[in-house]
Amino acid sequence: MIKKIFILIIFVFLSQFFLNNIYTVEPDEILKNQEQEQRARKISKNIRCMICQNQSIDESDATLAKDLRILIREKIKDGYNDDEIYKFLTERYSDFILLKPPLKLNTLLLWILPFVFFTIGIFLIFFHNKKSRKI
Amino acid sequence: MTPLLGNFSLWLSLFFATLQFVVSRRYQKSKIINISVLGLLVSSLLSFFLLMYSHIVSDFNVLNVFQNSHSTKPLLYKISGVWGNHEGSMLLWILVLTLFNYFIIKLYNKKNSIFILKTLETQAFITIGFVLFTILTSNPFRTTSHLQTEGLGFNPILQDPALAIHPPLLYIGYVGFSAAFSMSVATLSIDNNEKISWYIYMKPFVVAAWTFLTAGIALGSVWAYYELGWGGWWFWDPVENASFMPWLLGTALLHSLIIVEKRKSLQTWVLLLAILTFLLSVMGTFLVRSGILTSVHTFALDPSRGLYILLFIFLIGVYSLTLFGSNAKRYFNNNYFSFFSREGSILVNNILMIVVCATVFLGTIYPLIVEAFTNDKISVGEPYYNSTVIPIMIPAILVMGIGPMLSWKHENKIKIFEKIFPSICLTLIMTIFIFFIYQSFSLIGIAGIILSFWIISNNLIMLIKKNQKYHIGMIIAHFGVGLLILGITASSVWQEEKIIRMKINEKTKIEKYSVIFDNIEEIKGPNYVALRANFIVQDANKDIITRLKPENRFYPIENNFTTEASIHSNLFRDLYIVLGSGNSNDGWIIKMYYNPLVIWIWIGAIIIFIGGIASMNINLRKIKVFPQ
Numbered sequence: 001m002i003k004k005i006f007i008l009i010i011f012v013f014l015s016q017f018f019l020n021n022i023y024t025v026e027p028d029e030i031l032k033n034q035e036q037e038q039r040a041r042k043i044s045k046n047i048r049c050m051i052c053q054n055q056s057i058d059e060s061d062a063t064l065a066k067d068l069r070i071l072i073r074e075k076i077k078d079g080y081n082d083d084e085i086y087k088f089l090t091e092r093y094s095d096f097i098l099l100k101p102p103l104k105l106n107t108l109l110l111w112i113l114p115f116v117f118f119t120i121g122i123f124l125i126f127f128h129n130k131k132s133r134k135i
Numbered sequence: 136m137t138p139l140l141g142n143f144s145l146w147l148s149l150f151f152a153t154l155q156f157v158v159s160r161r162y163q164k165s166k167i168i169n170i171s172v173l174g175l176l177v178s179s180l181l182s183f184f185l186l187m188y189s190h191i192v193s194d195f196n197v198l199n200v201f202q203n204s205h206s207t208k209p210l211l212y213k214i215s216g217v218w219g220n221h222e223g224s225m226l227l228w229i230l231v232l233t234l235f236n237y238f239i240i241k242l243y244n245k246k247n248s249i250f251i252l253k254t255l256e257t258q259a260f261i262t263i264g265f266v267l268f269t270i271l272t273s274n275p276f277r278t279t280s281h282l283q284t285e286g287l288g289f290n291p292i293l294q295d296p297a298l299a300i301h302p303p304l305l306y307i308g309y310v311g312f313s314a315a316f317s318m319s320v321a322t323l324s325i326d327n328n329e330k331i332s333w334y335i336y337m338k339p340f341v342v343a344a345w346t347f348l349t350a351g352i353a354l355g356s357v358w359a360y361y362e363l364g365w366g367g368w369w370f371w372d373p374v375e376n377a378s379f380m381p382w383l384l385g386t387a388l389l390h391s392l393i394i395v396e397k398r399k400s401l402q403t404w405v406l407l408l409a410i411l412t413f414l415l416s417v418m419g420t421f422l423v424r425s426g427i428l429t430s431v432h433t434f435a436l437d438p439s440r441g442l443y444i445l446l447f448i449f450l451i452g453v454y455s456l457t458l459f460g461s462n463a464k465r466y467f468n469n470n471y472f473s474f475f476s477r478e479g480s481i482l483v484n485n486i487l488m489i490v491v492c493a494t495v496f497l498g499t500i501y502p503l504i505v506e507a508f509t510n511d512k513i514s515v516g517e518p519y520y521n522s523t524v525i526p527i528m529i530p531a532i533l534v535m536g537i538g539p540m541l542s543w544k545h546e547n548k549i550k551i552f553e554k555i556f557p558s559i560c561l562t563l564i565m566t567i568f569i570f571f572i573y574q575s576f577s578l579i580g581i582a583g584i585i586l587s588f589w590i591i592s593n594n595l596i597m598l599i600k601k602n603q604k605y606h607i608g609m610i611i612a613h614f615g616v617g618l619l620i621l622g623i624t625a626s627s628v629w630q631e632e633k634i635i636r637m638k639i640n641e642k643t644k645i646e647k648y649s650v651i652f653d654n655i656e657e658i659k660g661p662n663y664v665a666l667r668a669n670f671i672v673q674d675a676n677k678d679i680i681t682r683l684k685p686e687n688r689f690y691p692i693e694n695n696f697t698t699e700a701s702i703h704s705n706l707f708r709d710l711y712i713v714l715g716s717g718n719s720n721d722g723w724i725i726k727m728y729y730n731p732l733v734i735w736i737w738i739g740a741i742i743i744f745i746g747g748i749a750s751m752n753i754n755l756r757k758i759k760v761f762p763q
Contacts, residue, residue, distance in 0.1 A: 026715070026724055027636040048514045054372045056516070059365050099516025106509055110501045114494040114523045121486040128482065129474045 025058065026066070031073055040073045043085055047072070048099050056099055137189050138197055141276035144182035148229065149266045151175040155236075156259035159252045168255065172233075172240045175262065179233045183226045186275050187217045195283035199223060199275040204286040205692050207662040208294070215299030216289050221424060221440075222275035224302060228420075229269065231303075231310040232262050235340070239314060242336060242758060250331050253321035254314070261313055264447045272440045288692040291663065297358040305351030305378060309416040311344025312385060316413035319406045320455050323462045334395045334402075337409065339754040341392060342608075345385045346747025352378050353740035364698040364713045366630065366728040368736070371520040376499045377419030383492040384412040387485040394478045398543060401482070402466035403459075408485075410455045415492075417448050427503060473545040480538030487531040494523050529582060532620065536589040539609060540597065561592035573629055573731070583624025590617030608750025612743045619739030625732035626709075632729075638722040646729045648680070648710065649673045655723070663688045665699075668714045668723065672703065685714040709733045 025044070031037040041058060047068060049060035057065035068089075075085050089097055101107045151174035158167045186199065190213045195201045203220045204213060212219075218227040236258050243251045269275070315337050322333040355375070360368035369375065388408040394401050421427075425441030472478040498515045505513050540554045565588040570576065594614040597605045633645045637652045644650070653669040665688040672680045686699040703710040708731045715724030 025634055027634055030634065046516075046518055048516060054370065054514075054516060094512065096512040096514055099514050100518035100522070101513045101515055106505050106511055107501075107513060110497060110515065110519075113497055114490070114527075117490040117493045118527060121490045125474070125483055125486055129479070 025069060029066070029069055029073065031077070036073070036076045039082065040069070040076055043072050043082060044069055046086075046099050047089060048097050050093060050097060137185050137194060138276040138278050141182050141185040141189075142274070144178045144185060145266065145270055145274070145276070147178040148175055148182065148233075149263065149270065151178060152259050152262040152266055156256055156263060159256040159259060161252075163248070163252075168240070168252070171259075172237055172255070175233045176237050179226070179230045182276075183217070183230045186223055186226055187214060190214065190217050190223075193286065195286050196278050197275075198277040198279050201279050201283050201286050203289050205288040205662065206285060207692065208289055209661050211296065211299060212289060212294045215293075218302045218306075219289060219293050219298075222269070222273045224306075225265065225269045225273050226275055227303060228306055228310060229262065229265050231306045232258070232265060232313060235310060235314050236262065238340075239317075247331055247336070249325050250318075250321050250333060250336070253324055254317045254336075257317035257320045258313065261317070261451070264451070268440075268443050268447070272443055288690070291688065291690040291693055291695045291697045292362055294662075295358055295362055297354050298362075301351055301354040301358065303351075304347045304354060308344050308346075308348025308351055308378075308385070309381060309420070311340055311347065312381060312409075312413040312416050314340040315344070315388065315409040316451075316455070319409035320458060322406060322466070323455075323458045334392055334405065335757055338389075338392050338396065339751055339758065341385065341389050341409075342747060342751045342754055345382070345389050346744055346751060348378065348382050348385060349740065349747065350744045352382060353737070353744075356740075357737060360733075361700050361702060362697070364700050364726075366632070366711055366730060371498075371517045373499050374423055376495050377422050380492050380495055380499075381412055381416040381419060383488045383495070384408060384415055387488040387492075388412050390481045391485050394481055398470050398472065398478060399468055400470040400472065400478065402468055403463040404485075406463060406466060407459055410459060414448060414452050414455075415496075417444065417451075421445060421448065422499065471544065475541065475546045475548060475551060477538060477541045477543050477546075480534050480541055483534050484531050484538065487527055487534075491524055491527050491531075494527070495520065498523070525579075529586065532586045532590065532616075535613065535616070536586075536593040539605060539613070540593065555593070558589065558592040558596055561595075562588040565592070573625075575629060577628055580624060580628035583620060583628065587617050587621035587624060590614070590620065606750065606753070608746045608748075608753060610746070611749060612746025615739045615742030615744075615746055617739070618735045618742060622732050622735030622737075622739060626730045626736065629731045630728060633727040635725055635727075636717065636722040637725045639719065641722070643725075643727075645710070645727050646708075647675045648729075649677075650683075650712070650727065652723075652725070653682075655719075658686075660688070662692060663690045665689065666714065668712075668725075670701075670712055672710060681710075683710065683712045685712045687714050687716070704734050706734060707732065 025041070031040060044058035045056050047057045049055045049057045049062055049065040049068075051062055051064055052060050055065075057068045072085060072089075075088065080088070086098070090102075095101060095104070095107075101110060103111050151171045155168065155171035155175060158165060158171060186197075188194075189197045189200050190204055191210070193200065193204060193206045193213070195204075199220065199222050203216050203223075208216065217223040236255065239251065239254055239258060318333055318337045318340070322331075325331075352375075355378070356368040359370065360366075388405065391401055391405050391408060395405050421441060421444040425444065426437070427441055474483075498519055501515055502513050505511055536558070537551070537555055541551065562585060566581070566584050569584050569588075570581070590613060594610050594617065597610050598614075631646060633643065635643055637643060639652055639654055642649055642651045649672070651671040651673070653671050655666060655668045658665050658667050665686045667684050667686045670683040670685075672683060674680050681703040683701040683703060685701040688697045688699060689695075690697070698713050698715075700711055700713045702712075708729060711728035711730055713726040715726060717723030
């Protein structure tokens, strides 16, 4: 019984520290202007939580993610447009923060190769088609 | 005592695998082969159940149990804890491998002896590779240096029934492809004049592997859906990609085997696919197990496991691909078929699956390559995959709807139109009907709904048409895919989300439902304590539909929190509630989802599984009939 109470006390105590246990935007962060909030959500979904594995800040419970969510909303309220916000974030945290990598020299192959694969595929199909027609 | 026996059984497995490898090279079945196959099965069963025993009785002197278990853990999770960690999961891998080994020898008869023995030889080599890997780098029977009385616990989010059976299903999939690999190698290495119908043997294994891999992936998604608490079920996580890539190639393999069987065409292509699919399965294991995904640097910390698997892939890869390069010519048989034919449609989809697979592979390893060469860190996340994979999948699904209706060899273009005209009408009607209900338009939404009903109506028409015999397993599985697409589209396009702070007795609305926060209570589970909220959900007529009870759990041993979403499902929608943090003065953070038609994803997956099982049966029967 004492153990049970003890655990519950620890739990309640700890839960104060892990306040952002819920995985996402918190109600207090949400902007009143719906259009602005929508923009903030959209941006947050493309921004990586730097200390998590493969999570956007929109989904993450980390404090850093929360700070970034608030930061993005501040910037929106200050009248920044989406591109300016992305630029601000990448200057501060490098391209690592973008879940959709920008087209740059070091991501050239990443964006081009799928098209190359696709083209090769189409070519293979026509090649086979032509060849099998001859026989 | 158990660790000693466990080690002994591992070495015994190694012995029998080596014996099988040596004896099966001699091209005649002797009693020794039977003994080694059985011995391998028994010894791997022994080591697997010895580890399970250690977990069940909480023998904390076994390092593996100490690190992954706790005496208060419920029995189910003590059992699933065996494969919930790296070392134990290798034992499961070996067990499944030896089970397939056993099934292969059951197929033995006088006519196929050379083929089966060669297959067993390759299978034995793979087994040796994995047993050695386990003994050298991941021995689950290592003991602790000090006497331990209690374990460190087991990651709470893995303590879940769906995740308990997810790995075994996945491994049947991965390892099933090893049989296809071995048979491909066997086919390529036997003499020209010994040609046998290798594809008849390969097909049931591929169907089985594919079916179970599908089920495994689906279960993982179900788990992610209710456990991770943000209403989604697929995140393009590298670990998910590691299972998705073999699935894509497996899909291609499965379908092109049909062409080989019916038309003897594309044999070389299929032999190559069988090799690549298994190599990719092992590659997936490498990616997940080596820690390389988190960062190149994590990998560098303890590279022994990663390097071993890499070396193993290199070895079997070079061997099988060289063999393919030198001997594949004999199986080159280019029977004519046109682009507009059943073979043509399968070939198109084969190519598209491979393009998707290559793209996913690229996205998964690209950050590693960039980091290794330039030290820059970049992320490749969901937005990348959505914008590359979906556009390639759309034509694939369009072709999938029509392909099975086409004739073999060549199809008249006017006839094609005649065949698909009813399903075009049906698709249009259903799409308009759906949008009439949901009244929300988006390009992805329209595309998804059209594709879904395109598949569904085509398969319904095939089912009704009695004049032509369609493969029933195929119709069932394809029908499941149609439902799956319906669920995926609706739940991602029409999802509604609500995040608010609520106090007790407050009320809110989502869609047409009123949600009342009734109370919150503390409860105690076997190895956790939890806060459980109680919500009353009413429909528009104020009738109570359900009570939802999301939990916020704390596992004191692991010092870890988890959220347990509470979900009310029916055929039309899921109501999904997650409890966040808070207190009685300020209220609690509550997150709610209205997810339309999400249940059809799971129903679709189950139907695909049933279709797979049906097809497996039919293909197994073919083996029994064929060789005699």
